[in-house]
Amino acid sequence: MPSPLQEVRDDRFERCGATLLLKRDDLIHPELPGNKWRKLSLNLEAAAGRAVLTFGGAYSNHLRATAAAGRLLGFPTIGVVRGDELAHRPLNPSLARCAADGMRLHFVDRATYRAKGSPEVLAGLLELFGDVEVIPEGGSNALAAQGCTALGREVRGLADVAAVACGTGGTLAGLAAGLEGGQRALGVPVLRGGFLGEAVAALQRDAFGGRPDAGRWTSASPSAATPVRLGTGRLRRRLRGPARGCQWAGDDGVAATFAAVVQQGHRAGHPLGRRCRRRLDVPAGPSA
Numbered sequence: 001m002p003s004p005l006q007e008v009r010d011d012r013f014e015r016c017g018a019t020l021l022l023k024r025d026d027l028i029h030p031e032l033p034g035n036k037w038r039k040l041s042l043n044l045e046a047a048a049g050r051a052v053l054t055f056g057g058a059y060s061n062h063l064r065a066t067a068a069a070g071r072l073l074g075f076p077t078i079g080v081v082r083g084d085e086l087a088h089r090p091l092n093p094s095l096a097r098c099a100a101d102g103m104r105l106h107f108v109d110r111a112t113y114r115a116k117g118s119p120e121v122l123a124g125l126l127e128l129f130g131d132v133e134v135i136p137e138g139g140s141n142a143l144a145a146q147g148c149t150a151l152g153r154e155v156r157g158l159a160d161v162a163a164v165a166c167g168t169g170g171t172l173a174g175l176a177a178g179l180e181g182g183q184r185a186l187g188v189p190v191l192r193g194g195f196l197g198e199a200v201a202a203l204q205r206d207a208f209g210g211r212p213d214a215g216r217w218t219s220a221s222p223s224a225a226t227p228v229r230l231g232t233g234r235l236r237r238r239l240r241g242p243a244r245g246c247q248w249a250g251d252d253g254v255a256a257t258f259a260a261v262v263q264q265g266h267r268a269g270h271p272l273g274r275r276c277r278r279r280l281d282v283p284a285g286p287s288a
Helices: 011-015 035-047 061-073 084-088 093-100 110-114 119-129 142-154 170-178 196-208 232-238 244-249 253-267 271-279
Strands: 005-008 020-023 051-056 077-082 104-108 132-134 161-166 184-189 217-219
Touching: 035 051, 035 061, 035 132, 035 142, 035 170, 051 061, 051 119, 061 077, 061 093, 077 093, 077 110, 084 104, 093 104, 104 110, 104 119, 119 132, 142 170, 142 196, 161 170, 170 184, 170 196, 170 217, 184 196, 196 217
Parallel strands: 051 077, 051 132, 077 104, 161 184, 184 217
Antiparallel strands: 005 020
């Protein structure tokens, strides 16, 4: 680190004066790509070699990264997996990789999983597994947000808007805090529920004490994350090969994120946003 920035060149961007840069965090490590190491690093320092217990679904990238970190750094890992029905089925490739990396998989029913942050559920897990470091789903907590501030610092002065696809909000909270004045972070939610804004605000309070310099950020509405006709296959060709990050973040992540950036500019009345929306065939979405 810092990971490289790579420009995605396309004549449609150039016609409307837009520049799209990809922050290649997928190159940080072949088994700990993207935001995963940034979110885990301070949490693992706090664990100080103790077993790490964390949470995720059947295809959780966070579980995979935690299991890989445990194997590489030599500490035990426990994954609490949503869906007790999975305990009696063959492991999918993602969970099989976790198990191969030494992670102990513990399947719980969905009601218990929804209550995973409750004192009762946590007490039961601690009684079962003993002295462990508990890291939340997606790795998002105050330490994760603090670890992700480096991402913002690495793009200071290089972009007006730094956009990121968001699950649990830890990366967005830290990214925004690391940017300099005049820059803005944009989070594109990949999960339903409308909880992202509240989650990011809470993470910033926990990580930075609500200080006023924790950065400007906004969350795109779900309608902003619509597919654009600039497909990720074309983006990957401009990267001269497949981007490993797409295997982790979803093949529509880059296109959806850029669509959201364009729509945010349009809703703010920025002429660049209007021109890009027309030329990239991005729907206008609701007005601000």
